[in-house]
Amino acid sequence: MVAAGDSDTRDRRRQIMDAALRVFSTKGFQKATNRDIAEAAGGISPGLIYHYFRDKQDLFLSVLRERATIMALVEHPQQLMDLPPRQGLTLIGRSYLMMMSIPENVAVFRIILAEALHFPEVAVMIRQHFADRVFGMLRAYLQYQIDHGRLRPHDTSISVRTFLGSIVVHVIAREVLRQPEALQTTDDQAVAMAVDVFLHGLSLEGGAG
Numbered sequence: 001m002v003a004a005g006d007s008d009t010r011d012r013r014r015q016i017m018d019a020a021l022r023v024f025s026t027k028g029f030q031k032a033t034n035r036d037i038a039e040a041a042g043g044i045s046p047g048l049i050y051h052y053f054r055d056k057q058d059l060f061l062s063v064l065r066e067r068a069t070i071m072a073l074v075e076h077p078q079q080l081m082d083l084p085p086r087q088g089l090t091l092i093g094r095s096y097l098m099m100m101s102i103p104e105n106v107a108v109f110r111i112i113l114a115e116a117l118h119f120p121e122v123a124v125m126i127r128q129h130f131a132d133r134v135f136g137m138l139r140a141y142l143q144y145q146i147d148h149g150r151l152r153p154h155d156t157s158i159s160v161r162t163f164l165g166s167i168v169v170h171v172i173a174r175e176v177l178r179q180p181e182a183l184q185t186t187d188d189q190a191v192a193m194a195v196d197v198f199l200h201g202l203s204l205e206g207g208a209g
Helices: 003-032 034-040 046-052 058-065 071-075 085-099 103-118 118-148 156-176 187-200
Strands: none
Touching: 003 034, 003 046, 003 058, 003 103, 046 187, 058 103, 058 118, 071 085, 071 118, 085 118, 085 156, 085 187, 103 118, 103 156, 118 156, 156 187
């Protein structure tokens, strides 16, 4: 049974996080203020935000963690490790693209891209709290597959960037550039191609075995 106080806390945190998502997606991280978020949350006191979150960065990271489907794999990698390469990589790719199927998440993604270029501290924050953890999870998965003879030995740091890069570029082409071909490509198609090219390449000599 959930205590009333716990339920109230969750509801208030949710209210603040939903408001913060709307504000961050329009103003960006740097320009958003606690006053903006408080107004978007129904006119609560800006100071009340500090009761639930340490600061604006903590709130921003909490919003991203909540929305980043792929972080569930980072937090619970055991569900991934024993999957063979095609299944495991497909799960990773779909988890990332599932996150990008929500309009508010896409808006935040665009903001992150723009602000990371102009504000180094934002880039460092995203890298430390998200990119490094996702990359680390995928490196561990690929090394596990190597150790169990399912993939040939290789530099997993490079291969992680290669695989995730193909997925991220698809998202940029679709959500930022609005490229017609990308808009017509389903998530399943994009992931299947990324996985197939990553595992087998396009060379006729390499085959698709």
